[in-house]
Amino acid sequence: MEIRIKQFNELDRLELYRIIQLRINVFIVEQNCPYPDLDDKDLVSNHVMLWKGDELIAVTRLVPPGISYPNYASIGRVATHANYRGSGLGKLVMTESIKACEELFLGYNIKISAQAYLVAFYTALGFDKIGEEYLEDNIPHIAMIKHSIQRV
Numbered sequence: 761m762e763i764r765i766k767q768f769n770e771l772d773r774l775e776l777y778r779i780i781q782l783r784i785n786v787f788i789v790e791q792n793c794p795y796p797d798l799d800d801k802d803l804v805s806n807h808v809m810l811w812k813g814d815e816l817i818a819v820t821r822l823v824p825p826g827i828s829y830p831n832y833a834s835i836g837r838v839a840t841h842a843n844y845r846g847s848g849l850g851k852l853v854m855t856e857s858i859k860a861c862e863e864l865f866l867g868y869n870i871k872i873s874a875q876a877y878l879v880a881f882y883t884a885l886g887f888d889k890i891g892e893e894y895l896e897d898n899i900p901h902i903a904m905i906k907h908s909i910q911r912v
Contacts, residue, residue, distance in 0.1 A: 761849075762811045763856050765822075768803050778816035779807060786839040795897045801827055801836075806864060808857045810849060817844050818853035822861050825868045832871035832905070833861050854885055862908060869908050876900035 766775070783797055801823050810818040818841065823834040835857050840850040861870050874882045876893055879902060883889075887904035894901055 761817070761852075763853075764809045764811060765806055765856070765860050766809075767806050771807060774814075775807075775809065775816075779809065779819050782816050782819055782839050782841060783837055785842070787837075790842065791899065793897050793899060797837075806860065808853060808860060810853045810856075815841070817841050818849050820853055820857040822857060822864060825865055829871045831868070833865035833868040834871050835861055836872065850881070851885070854882075858885065858906065867908055870906040872904050872906075873901045874904050876902050879904070 764775070771779070780797070787793055787795070787797065802821060804824055804827060806822040808820045808822065809816055819837065819839050820835050821837045823836055825831060825833045828834040828836065835854070838850070838854065838857075840853070844850075858870065861868075870887075872882065872887060873896055874887070877900075879889060882904050885906070887906045890903045890905055892902075894903075
């Protein structure tokens with residue numbers, strides 16, 4: 761397994777293709793949720809990728825503070841290939857994403873919009889629920905925050 765973390769402009773064509781392919785397969789096809797995945801946030805984000813050889817297993821994007829949420833960094837578009845779910849690799853890519861987010865955006869808390877059925881997963885990673893459940897793209901979500909050790 762190999763973790764790669766790259767800014768958008770550092771991605772090669774195959775990496776970008778595999779990121780988009782995985783996200784479409786997970787969010788649009790599997791979850792039957794047509795939504796505009798390409799929202800321009802990728803252009804300013806870092807992308808955390810877990811590779812097994814030439815196969816992209818899991819991906820996240822690290823969004824700088826002030827883009828998705830005022831005064832928060834964010835981890836989003838968390839996707840794991842269907843063949844690898846339940847293997848702990850989603851936890852691995854999230855752990856690496858949290859570490860990278862804390863290094864890239866020193867002192868900022870991390871805010872996510874978690875699918876409601878994954879609250880326990882994110883709680884185990886140190887995120888706390890805030891607010892009430894809401895619908896995002898017709899899927900129940902809840903906002904969650906992981907507090908930074910050094911706050912801005």
